[in-house]
């Protein structure tokens with residue numbers, strides 16, 4: 001028997017009553033919930049996604065991949081015992097397993113890896129359960145292969161969309177769970193529209209509900225639920241003796257990229273500008289826009305807030321344009337090998353702190 005992985009797509013909804021709890025309890029609950037998940041890091045692969053603002057009936061997804069079913073069970077039991085878990089319901093949960101396709105796709109370079117789920121860094125995940133009609137299974141295998149070839153041909157026209165097909169026969173209500181990764185929802189829409197015209201589509205019995213999910217860090221996902229910020233509980237973790245906190249690797253932050261991380265209780269925006277790493281407080285001083293999502297002018301070393309176009313120097317934190325007048329704190333940055341470390345500033349404005357990429 002080939003070695004397979006078990007996969008679970010667990011969609012959670014938060015009881016709004018949780019948002020009316022005292023802030024200190026919310027903060028403690030997020031810390032407990034997040035650390036419970038982190039505790040399982042070596043036992044399963046887990047990717048958090050947010051659905052706040054996208055669907056009305058669920059708030060987040062935990063995409064879980066494990067070698068054994070028991071790991072998925074143990075994680076859910078642990079989450080059920082947390083304070084936040086008492087306020088979470090599970091309107092959708094899909095269980096599936098990796099396996100080789102029964103069809104031949106000799107030109108598909110990804111075919112050999114289908115037994116192992118390797119999520120990409122794509123911004124979005126599009127998930128839905130899938131059931132074929134019984135008449136599909138009554139067709140000769142060669143007929144089905146011919147239709148699957150057309151299906152694959154259409155998929156190859158959208159190379160930036162990556163498909164993870166997992167199997168649920170006998171394990172759960174659907175036959176497959178399909179999860180597409182991509183950075184552009186418009187491309188995914190076009191792909192699905194085109195697949196509707198394929199011959200195999202006539203043999204689809206059910207392919208809803210469909211979930212559009214946004215990839216985010218565990219703490220961002222918890223923040224998206226509302227209540228006290230997750231950054232604060234994360235800050236309670238012991239810091240290194242030198243005050244620096246490892247927050248990213250250079251592999252995660254290539255030139256031209258930015259990221260939001262947490263250190264000392266604050267959300268911090270990291271930028272790699274032509275190989276130099278800069279770190280400033282993530283919140284715009286005008287109205288708390290997220291600067292890690294801003295536009296960077298590499299020549300001027302300035303980030304523009306995505307909300308109302310305030311501009312901040314990445315070197316000094318000074319507001320240099322737009323509606324903001326108060327500078328943002330600048331963090332000291334250092335590199336240890338491939339690891340980016342930052343430490344909070346003692347005051348608001350300071351000297352340039354960019355660290356050259358080693």
Ligand code: FES
Nearest residue numbers: 284287289305308
């Ligand atoms: S929130 Fe940044 S410019 Fe308004």
